[in-house]
Amino acid sequence: IVSPGGQVPTNGVNVNFSAELNLVPTGTQSLTRLSGTNEFTVTGNNITNSGSGAGATPGFASGTVMVRGENITTIVFRSYIYVPTDAPQALGANNTDSWGIAVSAPIADLAITKTTSTTTPVIGSTMTYTLRASNSGPGPATNVVVTDSLKNGLTYLNASPSKGTYNPATGLWAVGSLAVNEEATLTMNVTVKDVGNMTNKAFIAGAESDPVSTNNAEVVNVNPISDPNCTTTLLPSPASGFDNPTGITNTNNNNIQPGATYDGWSTVAGSAGLFNIIKVGGSAYAPGPDLAHNGTQYVDIANAAGTITRPITLAKASTLSYSGWFSNRTGNNYQPWIGSVDIRNQDQSVIAGVAGTTSTTVSFTNTTDLESWFFVSGKTGIVPAGTYLYRANLGNDGHFDDAFVCAHEVPTVDLTQSSATVVENVGNATYTVRLNGTAGTVLETSVTVNVAAAPGTAAATSDYGTPSVTLVTFAAGTIVGSPAASQNFTIPIVNDAISEETESFGVNISGLTGTALLGTSAVTTTINDNDVVATITNTTNGNETGPIQGVFTVNLSNLSPNATTLTYALSGSATEGSDYADITIK
Numbered sequence: 001i002v003s004p005g006g007q008v009p010t011n012g013v014n015v016n017f018s019a020e021l022n023l024v025p026t027g028t029q030s031l032t033r034l035s036g037t038n039e040f041t042v043t044g045n046n047i048t049n050s051g052s053g054a055g056a057t058p059g060f061a062s063g064t065v066m067v068r069g070e071n072i073t074t075i076v077f078r079s080y081i082y083v084p085t086d087a088p089q090a091l092g093a094n095n096t097d098s099w100g101i102a103v104s105a106p107i108a109d110l111a112i113t114k115t116t117s118t119t120t121p122v123i124g125s126t127m128t129y130t131l132r133a134s135n136s137g138p139g140p141a142t143n144v145v146v147t148d149s150l151k152n153g154l155t156y157l158n159a160s161p162s163k164g165t166y167n168p169a170t171g172l173w174a175v176g177s178l179a180v181n182e183e184a185t186l187t188m189n190v191t192v193k194d195v196g197n198m199t200n201k202a203f204i205a206g207a208e209s210d211p212v213s214t215n216n217a218e219v220v221n222v223n224p225i226s227d228p229n230c231t232t233t234l235l236p237s238p239a240s241g242f243d244n245p246t247g248i249t250n251t252n253n254n255n256i257q258p259g260a261t262y263d264g265w266s267t268v269a270g271s272a273g274l275f276n277i278i279k280v281g282g283s284a285y286a287p288g289p290d291l292a293h294n295g296t297q298y299v300d301i302a303n304a305a306g307t308i309t310r311p312i313t314l315a316k317a318s319t320l321s322y323s324g325w326f327s328n329r330t331g332n333n334y335q336p337w338i339g340s341v342d343i344r345n346q347d348q349s350v351i352a353g354v355a356g357t358t359s360t361t362v363s364f365t366n367t368t369d370l371e372s373w374f375f376v377s378g379k380t381g382i383v384p385a386g387t388y389l390y391r392a393n394l395g396n397d398g399h400f401d402d403a404f405v406c407a408h409e410v411p412t413v414d415l416t417q418s419s420a421t422v423v424e425n426v427g428n429a430t431y432t433v434r435l436n437g438t439a440g441t442v443l444e445t446s447v448t449v450n451v452a453a454a455p456g457t458a459a460a461t462s463d464y465g466t467p468s469v470t471l472v473t474f475a476a477g478t479i480v481g482s483p484a485a486s487q488n489f490t491i492p493i494v495n496d497a498i499s500e501e502t503e504s505f506g507v508n509i510s511g512l513t514g515t516a517l518l519g520t521s522a523v524t525t526t527i528n529d530n531d532v533v534a535t536i537t538n539t540t541n542g543n544e545t546g547p548i549q550g551v552f553t554v555n556l557s558n559l560s561p562n563a564t565t566l567t568y569a570l571s572g573s574a575t576e577g578s579d580y581a582d583i584t585i586k
Contacts, residue, residue, distance in 0.1 A: 036063015337395015
């Protein structure tokens, strides 16, 4: 760009000239001074010869500038003349000036691609973006810059460029130059939050003219999940959203009404006549997003606040991972609003004793970010089996898409024993603590239970010992049905030399911690004595001609802690009463 400037004699008076370049729209683009004379200055979106308008400093100025941005509609070049107020004769018929603007636009076809390590990252996990900047020519590219500012749903960790530098504060990757067919890469690690805007757009530009604009930007969407191991999807996956059924043509027909009028969706009291299904490409409201988060249809609420609901049924006690996406648009009487989702009883009441039934929230305070979708999510505690409601709460002129609920079955922890009755000389009684549920269910958190024995008719120490463990732990990630889902312990049985009656004691598990339910928690073990109580011997034989009494001697085999009473029976070829006297006490 050449600006004449200088003092040009006109009718005997020195007149000052300068030039200026303006971009339309302003404030959305950027100018960078690449080279030029000292008088050639760049301020904001203006290029001047040491200032613009009246009072411009004389002097010839020239230089080059790079214009970077999207949607530039107009470039305005202005020439200014300053005439001293005391010399109006300067504006005579001979006023002449010359200026020129030359555009040098070498061609370099720049392209940017952006991929992610996963499109369904786990909330709180690390995800990796990979950006590839390339130049297909035909000429080299200079001053290449990639813009990739992270949205508020992601936290920057670190970045590693193969070339140039990345500034996370500005989101600018200053690549520098790219030769023909050269590629530079940038890997960026981020942490996924449980709320916020997750849509990221990368844009590439250089100093040269780019003949293909369709490959200068790349948008990546992700759908975070709370639980990668949930077992049953209760609401459609994020890919389907509100696209079923698809035959929506009227954007203002109040598709969702009380009574499950749209694919099972209904409204709470006071929300009738507010909700519509918007079809992308139809006559959707404007301004505002005429795009779904996924698919081609989404929910809109008109000039009010309201709630839509859909029933979900749990066959077994479970934790619930749930989420939704909200966006904003203008309206006739716009009011700030907050988007959220929650899980409630069928009568809309809060589920008693269950934590985490309300999601994170997103606040819309003005009509900005009209083309952006914001993510909210939640994770419940253990919800008993039954039917509940998923609810999406929208505000004035809000949009909603991609309702998602997934149930993670909660296993039970049960105690069993290898045998309910043992003989005193068995050595050890064996018990099993087991995770029970649908085979393949993954334990969400570490689970522990305490183990204890309690005396009954059997006494601790003298009849049985202490359990081999006092705490059983199942690690997070344990799979129901796997060997790791069962753990054994033993209790020693005391084999004493004391004659005893049958005795029993109890064994129990208690104090469960973690995401599981306590099932069978107590068993009773019976001990049968193995000791010989007594022996009987014939001390003296009887004699018919005697008469001599026959004598039998009874000896206790072992000591007994209690009084011992024995009964006996007589048998043989001799008959009681005829061969020997009746014995009344036996």
